[in-house]
Amino acid sequence: MASVAQEPRFIVKAADWQTDAATLCAIRLRVFVEEQHVPLELEWDGEDERCEHALACAPDQTPVGTGRLLPDGRIGRLAVLPDWRGRGAGSALLEYLMELAREKGFNVVRLHAQTRATAFYARHGFKAHGDEFMDAGIPHVEMSLAFSDEA
Numbered sequence: 001m002a003s004v005a006q007e008p009r010f011i012v013k014a015a016d017w018q019t020d021a022a023t024l025c026a027i028r029l030r031v032f033v034e035e036q037h038v039p040l041e042l043e044w045d046g047e048d049e050r051c052e053h054a055l056a057c058a059p060d061q062t063p064v065g066t067g068r069l070l071p072d073g074r075i076g077r078l079a080v081l082p083d084w085r086g087r088g089a090g091s092a093l094l095e096y097l098m099e100l101a102r103e104k105g106f107n108v109v110r111l112h113a114q115t116r117a118t119a120f121y122a123r124h125g126f127k128a129h130g131d132e133f134m135d136a137g138i139p140h141v142e143m144s145l146a147f148s149d150e151a
Helices: 017-035 089-103 115-123
Strands: 011-015 052-057 063-069 074-080 108-114 127-135 138-146
Touching: 011 017, 011 089, 017 052, 017 063, 017 074, 052 089, 063 089, 074 089, 089 108, 089 115, 108 115, 115 127, 115 138
Parallel strands: 074 108
Antiparallel strands: 011 052, 052 063, 063 074, 108 138, 127 138
16 A cells, blocks of 8 residues: 655744744744835734743744744734645644643633634634724734633
8 A cells, every 4th residue: 555645734832922033023024024014013022021022833844834823822923934734733832822721720812813814813713802903004803712611
């Protein structure tokens, strides 16, 4: 029986803002500032030093995506470089950040999703609520995921 070759999974690891900021910033600049035209002053919101960061790398250690967990349990700044989208890096990052939130004792995790990405988050169990709003000129909606029925 022939085996089917699968694309190697992404490696997601903790990133430290003090030592990994250049790598994290490069990904976010490419995705948010260059591609989505988010103004620099909105992208750098002063929260990064207080956040837990994640970095997705291809098997050869090439950085391909990032995301962060804020101290209040909100996930944000999930970004994957264009050439790597649709290959599992975003899901790997989101799952890593969700598990980190669970480990920190959060019963619910929230995020502000770009409306074009709501289906991605819904596949991971997030539910949209509230009205659509604009953030950096991009339509968003708040989404949340309860880790248990008690939340």
